Amino acid sequence: MTKSGSCLELNGVTKSFMGVVAVNDVTFQLERGEILGLIGPNGAGKTTLFNVITKLSSPDSGTIRFQGQDITQLRPHQVNRLGIARTFQNIRLLDELSVLDNVMTAYSPRVKTTKIGCILNLPAYRTEEKTLRERAYELLEKGNLADKAGIEAGSLAYADQRRLEIARAMATGPELLLLDEPTAGMSATEAMELTEYLADLHEIGINLLIIGHDMRFIMGLCQRIVVLNYGRIIATGKPEDIQGNEEVIKAYLGGSHHATSGRA
Amino acid sequence: MERAGNSLPFPRSFLVILLLLILVVVAAQVFTTRYSQHILNMFGIYVILSLGLDVALGWTGLVHLAPAAFYGMGAYASALWVLRVMPGVWYGYWISLPVVLILNAALGYLLALPALRLRGLYFAIATLGFGELVRSVLVNWVSLTGGPYGLKGIPRPYVGTFAITSTSHFLYLIFALALAVGVVLFRLSRGPSGRAWMGIREDEIAATTLGIDVNRGKAEALAVSAAISGLAGWLFAPYVSYLSPSNFTLDESIIILCMVIIGGRGTIWGPVVGAALLVLAPELLRGLAQYRLLIYGVLLCATMVVRPRGLLGRLRR
């Protein structure tokens, strides 16, 4: 572990798909205790950057450090176990499982009791399950989902699905949470509630990296913003600086699409 | 489990187990002919087989097309152990049980290692290949397996000096183990392993970002599935006392697959109902015995149209 105060540190990260350079030489840091926003026009490479950080896809070059540790070569489940959790732009719930089981599944790689303990229904196993179920209910409570614990996740309303995905990510006990367009498809009120919820997470020490299209949401929540365009960082700074930045305005106007249409 | 509405002084699952045990005893008294008891016994063996397949197919979403290969390995391993390794020792058969379970689990895990690099259809084809491999070993390794003529004279198991010979003795043994498998799987399905496997089935990518080692989860599920299939073989060998490679062909795998899909994937009771249906259907339609596979095909198609998630699978979408 280095002494560096950064939570997440990207250095010259590049990722291309058959000629399209989706992420181009990206370098930035997310400091401890920070809420960092990541914005940019459609196709700017934001989601690709999340995929690279969580190792769902491997960068062509560059390094990624999490709390001083090089995670560039790790597999996605190992990245999560170190403390990075995420949500998806196109929502990936375990549709046929119940809302409660979606959260419980996130505990499964972290349980202490063995399969034998489970099969024999030993007291230690039952105690652990009970504790986990209580913790899962707490998370659902915070996401206003407790009354829907028993229904299939796939049948939830859109905004509920988004909140469940965050609750599930939180169940993995992350120190860094990556949220890909968390307010997409939400009403203004729902987005407001979510902002408060995320601010609460920040209060308890969770670092946040948030992709967003909704400027008011991002500007209101983030302390610092990184702007991507054609895979490159074109600006970094405080929300008020970004708002007035000419290159950013040009990128957004030139990009022609303000639409929040989503892609994986 | 402490759920609302359970005012019993013990977990409700005890009650279910007790009722099932009583059901087995009653069935053994009601069905007294050798023939009807044999049908029951085959039903019990298929319950174990389809429950075992369901762990891979229904829980984890692995299109595993070679349950019969693991069934056959269990049967041959059990028979060879008793005939060659510990002949004439009454407890030889019982010692072969952990041997079969460990051997099958290990081979299931090993099959997973190369096969898991393959997705979907390609994984299915790899398991088909494995099934064919096992079958051709059974046919061609004549000195060990007796080749196409099979293994004859597999002795009946003993408990001390008591021989388990009659179909009704086997009925108790088979159903005791089928019940045990059901209980073990019920527990696993409610616990962390079951959740991880079902998470993998629902969405591998989501599962991996939750910290679940997807490859390891699949390998474990395949190992558990293979061990249970092996258990069915371990029971089958002394019961029929004669094994031939033709018992463990692709046809057999397809039948087990039909039971799981028709009954309902990813449910404990679904495979049981599927096994009951597919064991009984050919008996009820005895005149059509040569159309057995055809009947299964029709039942399968009808299920897919009317209840795509199987008879006990939930409706919706």
Ligand SMILES: Nc1ncnc2c1ncn2[C@@H]1O[C@H](COP(=O)(O)OP(=O)(O)OP(=O)(O)O)[C@@H](O)[C@H]1O
């Ligand atoms: N798996 C892939 N294969 C090929 N090209 C890809 C792949 N993933 C992304 N791309 C391309 O990389 C570029 C960046 O896409 P990405 O999804 O990261 O953008 P984004 O900033 O998340 O956009 P949006 O705001 O629409 O979500 C796009 O040109 C896209 O077509």
Ligand SMILES: [Mg+2]
């Ligand atoms: Mg995106």
